Amino acid sequence: MVWIYRAFFEPGTGSNKREKEHEQGLLLLRRALREQYGMDYGDGRKPVLIEGAHGKPYLREYPQIQFNISHCMGLAVLGVGECSVGIDVEYVRPYREPLLKRVLSAAELRQMEAAGEAGREELFFRFWTLKESYVKAVGCGITVPLQDISFQIGDDGGITCEKTGWKFRQWILAGGYVLSACVSGEGEIRLAEQEERP
Numbered sequence: 001m002v003w004i005y006r007a008f009f010e011p012g013t014g015s016n017k018r019e020k021e022h023e024q025g026l027l028l029l030r031r032a033l034r035e036q037y038g039m040d041y042g043d044g045r046k047p048v049l050i051e052g053a054h055g056k057p058y059l060r061e062y063p064q065i066q067f068n069i070s071h072c073m074g075l076a077v078l079g080v081g082e083c084s085v086g087i088d089v090e091y092v093r094p095y096r097e098p099l100l101k102r103v104l105s106a107a108e109l110r111q112m113e114a115a116g117e118a119g120r121e122e123l124f125f126r127f128w129t130l131k132e133s134y135v136k137a138v139g140c141g142i143t144v145p146l147q148d149i150s151f152q153i154g155d156d157g158g159i160t161c162e163k164t165g166w167k168f169r170q171w172i173l174a175g176g177y178v179l180s181a182c183v184s185g186e187g188e189i190r191l192a193e194q195e196e197r198p
Contacts, residue, residue, distance in 0.1 A: 002081030024076035025069035054141035086137030105150035129180035
């Protein structure tokens with residue numbers, strides 16, 4: 001089982017923006033470790049994190065517990081479980097056209113062309129977050145060309161990918177966010193029941 005946690009927060013500005021986003025992700029991690037594994041970090045202690053070869057963080061004392069954090073414009077998300085997990089969230093916004101050919105596969109470009117003008121921004125970020133969740137789950141960062149990872153999104157929201165051994169889920173969240181998760185194997189992916197708001 002992989003649990004997905006979310007927390008909306010007031011975004012920081014200037015130099016403290018990244019620090020505030022990172023802190024929100026760590027608060028989610030502490031909450032998930034408490035709720036799912038009975039680990040209490042309530043006295044201000046923080047889990048000790050180490051980084052893998054491409055920057056993917058791990059828990060030093062509990063390497064069997066896998067997690068991944070993403071944040072964007074006032075929303076932090078966390079995926080945690082006992083299998084490889086990657087998660088990404090993005091706020092739907094305009095994108096630069098040249099980015100399409102650098103990021104999307106030929107099949108994805110065809111799907112973008114078939115989408116109406118009104119739906120293209122969301123579709124682009126649906127593809128982007130799926131790709132990001134995959135490379136984060138694998139732990140390779142963006143060291144592989146993203147156009148080499150190809151997804152198809154069905155009219156029913158079903159997701160297919162040529163990468164075998166991975167499961168994908170995606171949510172379109174209120175407020176204009178796209179959230180994607182990738183896990184190894186066939187494990188279940190579930191949203192945590194309560195969503196934290198400031």
